[in-house]
Amino acid sequence: MKLLLLFISCTLSPHDCKTGFGPGKQDWDYAEVRPGAHMFWWLFYTTANEKKPESRPLLIWLQGGPGGSSTGLGNFKEIGPLDPNLNERNYTLVKDYNVIFIDNPVGTGFSYVDSDSLLTTNNTQIARDLIECLRSIYKKLPQFEDTPLYITSESYGGKMAIEFALNLDKEIKEKQIKANLKGVSLIDSWISxxxxxxxxxxxxxxxxxxxxxxxxxxxxxxxxxxxxxxxxxxxxxxxxxxxxxxxxxxxxxxxxxxxxxxxxxxxxxxxxLKFSLDLEPNNDNSLDSLMNNEVKKALNIPSYVSWTSINSQVFEYLSEDFMKPVIYIVEEVLNTTSIKVQVVGGQLDLIVDLPVFPI
Structure with a gap:
């Protein structure tokens, strides 16, 4: 049975009073991470019985690809409150945590750039944009600045997440941003x-x-x-x-x-396969239709923004960086910070597989 819930979340502070899509309280916005580069984020407040949602940890979800949309693939196809058929999931991370889906890098999902020249070409640029996005989120929602923050990621998202975490830790120590970064989760990560x-x-x-x-x-x-x-x-x-x-x-x-x-x-x-690590092979047009119609309307996304599950152009601009490792960054995080690092491997995933014995 399909479930489509549109609601008004007016129980928070006035700037949070928005019409959202799906169950629970939400917020979303664009962060201009560089002039002409607009990154979209979508926050689902935890549905746990808490008077102050910020008392529960805040999770950032970064999709793979590069160029895969967190707000669509991560949200509807993996961990969000609704599946692509708009049925409520029996379990979602939102039941226990506040979850922010970020369409990253710029050009992905609902994120967009005013000029193709603003698309990222390396991991360092991506990490820098993510910090600016987070800075914008905290400016709008300062109640989360002290909330334990965890960066969670999948596939190529792990490559982006680890450098994001390292650079964020440095900015926190230099008092350039206020955040309570606790850990980073690397799920089937393209780090080597x-x-x-x-x-x-x-x-x-x-x-x-x-x-x-x-x-x-x-x-x-x-x-x-x-x-x-x-x-x-x-x-x-x-x-x-x-x-x-x-x-x-x-x-x-x-x-x-x-x-x-x-x-x-x-x-x-x-x-x-020629342009992504993170695609559903049996994907149809249903999610594209959902995101470009009901979701786009509910979130008041600009009419000139068109959502795609995977932006191949984002990948093309990162093709020089795609095969470069970030193992040294993982080592630096482990050796120089207090950030907890979780590594998860998928048993049936070929792309980032885990052979048991050498041949």
């Missing part, structure tokens, strides 16, 4: 790209999904990717990453990269 690529053949072989011939074919393409990374040819390595995935598609007769137990639809696999 070439290690993930090199693990594809062993993982598929260990799970019995390819034979030794298939292993050799996939590993051959993965090694080419490694050679390009070692040579510092990162854009070319990104192209080879896509070719390695194409080889996997051929060898496995189109395995689903997000759930190795099923097969993806041929009509979607070839086009989508």
């Amino acid at each position: 790209p070439i290690d993930s690529v090199l693990a594809w053949a062993p993982f598929l072989f260990q799970t019995g999904l390819i034979d030794i011939d298939g292993y050799k074919r996939i590993d051959k393409e993965a090694q080419k990717c490694k050679d390009l990374v070692d040579a510092g040819l990162y854009s070319e390595a990104t192209d080879q990453w896509a070719k390695t995935e194409d080889e996997i598609t051929l060898v496995t007769s189109n395995i689903d990269f997000y759930n190795i137990l099923i097969k993806a639809e041929l009509s979607t696999r070839k086009t989508k």
Whole structure:
């Protein structure tokens, strides 16, 4: 049964009195993180029985891709209060925490730029924009400045999250921003790209999904990717990453990269894999329609902004940075800060897999 709840949340301070989409109290806005670069965020206040929502932790959710929309994919397809069919989930993080979905990098989801030249080209720029977004959120909602803050992320979002966390910690220590950063969660994170690529053949072989011939074919393409990374040819390595995935598609007769137990639809696999780590292979137009109609209207999104689940242009601008690792940043966070780091691996996820034994 479909559930569509539009409400007015007037129980908070006057500036929070807005018409939202879905159950519970919400807030949302744009942050101009740089002149002409507009980042969209959407906060779901916890539905826990609390007089002051800020007494519960605040979670930021960063989607992967790069170019995947947190407000759409993360919210409706993963952890938000409603699923894409607008049914209430039995469990959502919003039941226990305040959750902010940020469409990041700029150009993703409802975020937009006045000029393509303002799209980000590296992880450091992304982290800087996220800090400016958070600064804008705290300016509007200062009651959350002392609330324990956790940055949670998925796939390429983990690469963005760890540098965001490190730079935010530095700004807190320098008293450039007031925040109570406690931890960062790296879920299936693209923090060491070439290690993930090199693990594809062993993982598929260990799970019995390819034979030794298939292993050799996939590993051959993965090694080419490694050679390009070692040579510092990162854009070319990104192209080879896509070719390695194409080889996997051929060898496995189109395995689903997000759930190795099923097969993806041929009509979607070839086009989508070339520009994202974070796509639903059986995606249809229902979420696009929901976001560009009911949600867009309810949140009063500007008419010139068009939502897409994945913005391939955002990926293209980051193609030089895509295969660069951030392991050294993870080490710096662990060695120089008090930030708690959680690492989570998905058992059936191929893209950022976890082989048990080397071949």
